[in-house]
Amino acid sequence: MSVDVLIHDVAIVGAGIAGASLAWSLGQRSGGALSVALVEMESQPGYHTTGRSAAFWVESYGGPGIVPLSRASRSFFTDPPAGFTPGPLLSPRPGLNIAPPDDAGELDALAAEFDQGGVAYQWLAADALAAYPILKPEWRTRAILESDSYDIDVAALHQGFLRGVNGWKPTLLTDAEVTAAVREDGIWTLTTRAGPVKARSLVNAAGAWADGLATLVGARPRGLQPLRRTMAVLIIDPPPPADLPVIFDAKGRFYCKPDGGRLWLSPHDETPDVAHDVRPDELDLAIVIDQFEQASTARIVKLDSSWAGLRTFTADRLPVFGWDGAVDGLFWCAGQGGFGIQTAPAAGDLCAALLMGETPMVEATPYLATRAF
Template sequence: MSQRFDIAIVGAGMAGASLGAQLLARGAGSVVMLEGEDRPGYHSTGRSAAFWQETYGGPQVQPLTLASGPVLEELGFLHPRGGLHLARAQDLPELQAFAEEFSNVGVDLPAVDRAGMEAQVPGLDPQWVAGLAEPSCRDIDVAGLHQHYLAAFRRGGGEVWTRARLAAARCDGDWALSLEDGREIRARVLVNAAGAWADEVAAMAGARPVGIQPLRRTMAQIRVSPEAQAAMPLVMDMAGTFYFKPEGGRLWLTPHDETPVPPCDAAPEEIDVAVAIDRFEGVVDWRVEAVEHRWAGLRSFAPDRLPVYGWDVSVPGFFWCAGQGGFGIQTAPAAADMAARLLLGQEAGEVDPGVFGPERFV
């Protein structure tokens, strides 16, 4: 016999968990979250080296980031970090354009000269001639934030089902959902918060896929000499070929790769770790003593690299909450608020949802 809910959310990562918590806080009725893995947040949320950074995602994503900042601060999930964007001589036009673009939306990016960069990153290679500081950049306690939303969801009466992979979805007024283990669910609304699997869920439900592409991102934890100092900022280059930041006396380092892959349990490739180290050795004169840990996660983007929130244009009762890319965690509070208002037909909040609707792909 089928269990009946008002809303079924496919996916219990940050997108699904934050939206579920907001829906129940706004009186949505009964909500179930369907997670295909043994635990929520296994693929992307649980592998994030997330930080809150106003410039990440571009000016169209910035309103979601900016509106989320005070919430994350109040909840205690933001911690001081700061950011430093490095540029070589050939990157100076991009550095200037970047500063101007974000100055227009009120982001403070003070110029940093060579001496200022060396003070923050000792041993910096001479090729790095200019930089921009991003003082507002913060670390995010990703696990803490995710657990906060899951706990709020459960307190509100929501149910989280793990090992609950969707096998079929049919709409006959309500949604009839079949899980791979044979369980059946009926729901009035089906929410697609399936991350890398979002297009697969859409096709299963009879909706047109919008082109969500999973991209593999590689991370490595390295031990360096001299030891990474805790006060060092998040260090990035204008060409987008690396970033690194300190973590517990070690460095977390990425080659900033975005390798298209099918939806999968992502694993790091040795070549990508080697590329990351090679690029790092062109930044500072520190010695890499060991690669202590390596991992990879999936970042899923729509074709225009903006998230997708809203009702499907052709399938009634099907709601998109997908394509959050690498900024889904830093925008979670505002994005969940915006999406919950849309789904429940409530008055719009602080952020205009217009640019994020799935109708833009029709």
């Protein structure tokens, strides 16, 4: 005896920040009228990139092409909808861009990029940088401070999207890796490890797995490249002050920030990889610890833990948002790289508007000129 399977309006493959924010925005824009399924291959949503992010909201991050999406997301972060989260999504955390002793113009180049994007910043001279004794004197000659930047509570943001809006929420299916997909009479049928899923529209929000899913459904891959990003958690002496800024080496060799009395340290690596449950490379950890020791007066007591995640980019480092153009009923929401969390509110709404044939928020529309299928 056959059992009828509910036909959803939209099935979103991938329940990380991209898929979750889009699902929430579909519920918001439709007033809960749309039936949305979030199809996640892992046992919990956000297991990969979203759950391994040290995200902070910095307007300049991602470059001029991404700045409009970050700006358009700001009001959501500072004033989230009632009931979205029990606490604030942002905590102030300035960004301090420092120059290595062999600075060959990296700070000036960074300032020029900020000027191009209209990003606010200020120059700090050696006297002001004396407030950061964690840095060796030769690294405190001048720096660029971005005061308008913040830590993001990633877990609260992600869970808020998954909870839905005004009593509506998407249907979340976990352990539901898609193994086959066909479209007949305007309906997609996905074969998953959790059972069949039917929907009128299919969204590819599969992150590092997005090109693989495209191939599975008969679409052209978009050249999405997963890049490994490593994080070390250090115990240092003295411990980092809780109000220490995020410190970026303008040469791109490391960044660090305090968290719970420990120091999170990344080599800012972008090592080409493949879609899998990625782990940190010991050589990357050794190199970044050495780089930090060259710049810092702090003594490293212990490598407390480490992890790695995949940040997936296109060749031009801009996301892929929109209808496929060749495969009917297929919509893309992929390639958000390392800025997917700080742009999630605007990106989710932009994709929801495009998917529903509505008008996106004005602040996000500059992005539309960057991508067309």
